[in-house]
Amino acid sequence: MESREVIRRLRRDGWSLRNMSGSHHHFTHPQKPGVVSVQHPRRDIPIGTLRSIFRQADWDWRTR
Template identity: 50%
Template sequence: MKSYKAKEVVSILKRDGWYLTKTTGSHHHFKHPTKPGKVTVPYRTESEDIKIATLKSILKQAMIDLKEV
């Protein structure tokens, strides 16, 4: 699986309809108008790679199929 930068993960979420609700330290919190829950993305710098396990967890929480990415 390809690694993704924090900026790319945020872009994937926004394309799916997620929007930023708040930022706490280095974490960005997103909500969706129709999907339940929230998704948190660690965002220390735009160019930082998100770990594969963290990416899978983010996509699972966002109900985004890995094949869609």
């Protein structure tokens, strides 16, 4: 999955861009705790990193 697709999905779910640090975009959600960081631009996000993003965003891995 590309970083562009992950960012699009985060925004649809209500996450907003809080900060950018180099190539990393940091997103926060008004009702979910924590910060989700996504490296952008990135063609293919490694599977372990992608699972971590899904966990932080409180998404179900099986519905990706």
